[in-house]
Amino acid sequence: EVQLVESGGDLIQPGGSLRLSCAASGFTFSSHWMSWVRQAPGKGLEWVANIKQDGSEKYYVDSVKGRFTISRDNAKNLLFLQMNTLRAEDTAVYYCTRIPGIEDFFDYWGQGTLVTVSS
Amino acid sequence: IQMTQSPSSLSASVGDRVTITCRASQSIRTYLNWYQQGPGKAPKLLIHAASNLQSGVPSRFSGSGSGTDFTLTISSLQPEDFTTYFCQQGYSVPFTFGPGTKVDIK
Numbered sequence: 001e002v003q004l005v006e007s008g009g010d011l012i013q014p015g016g017s018l019r020l021s022c023a024a025s026g027f028t029f030s031s032h033w034m035s036w037v038r039q040a041p042g043k044g045l046e047w048v049a050n051i052k053q054d055g056s057e058k059y060y061v062d063s064v065k066g067r068f069t070i071s072r073d074n075a076k077n078l079l080f081l082q083m084n085t086l087r088a089e090d091t092a093v094y095y096c097t098r099i100p101g102i103e104d105f106f107d108y109w110g111q112g113t114l115v116t117v118s119s
Numbered sequence: 120i121q122m123t124q125s126p127s128s129l130s131a132s133v134g135d136r137v138t139i140t141c142r143a144s145q146s147i148r149t150y151l152n153w154y155q156q157g158p159g160k161a162p163k164l165l166i167h168a169a170s171n172l173q174s175g176v177p178s179r180f181s182g183s184g185s186g187t188d189f190t191l192t193i194s195s196l197q198p199e200d201f202t203t204y205f206c207q208q209g210y211s212v213p214f215t216f217g218p219g220t221k222v223d224i225k
Contacts, residue, residue: 044217044218044219045154045219047214050214059213060213062213095162103209105168105207106154106164106207107173109161
């Protein structure tokens with residue numbers, strides 16, 4: 001069974017940093033693109049970043065470029081999102097998602113981890 | 120690529136046939152996916168590539184369209200279907216979602 005379990009969400013002050021983790025199991029993690037998608041409270045979904053199987057390609061939404069870094073550890077089946085210079089508008093539930101193949105959709109989602117940026 | 124959905128909400132009854140529309144600001148061929156999200160839950164993939172039903176999803180869900188205009192149809196609403204639906208384009212980065220359509224009980 002495919003499982004994605006996020007952790008690391010917290011209440012953080014504006015300008016602060018946070019690292020989210022996602023533990024993957026039930027599939028060959030190193031064979032899949034992975035992604036982070038977020039959802040602000042009561043709002044819609046926003047794709048944040050993608051990372052290729054070997055980490056050689058990464059893509060970001062403009063609003064997080066230069067502040068967020070996606071990475072992965074294929075030996076430990078872990079996906080990360082390093083978030084720096086956090087802003088109030090980064091407040092959201094962050095979902096770890098799997099991309100099944102060469103397609104560009106998200107077939108499995110974690111339960112999400114809440115990041116709240118507030119003073 | 121901007122994604123829009125209509126309606127933003129609708130009221131329907133169990134057994135009704137419901138259609139939700141998604142429109143892209145430019146052609147995305149058939150790189151269009153649909154998700155269902157219950158309250159407090161993670162989204163669930165329903166349909167990918169415009170019309171391909173994800174494994175395990177009931178056959179009352181169907182999708183169609185290409186280019187800029189797409190539809191999600193629920194042929195006979197069941198109680199568990201009263202929730203929110205999002206479309207998403209996978210044609211180009213940044214992947215973008217529609218604002219959602221909430222389906223509630225009439």
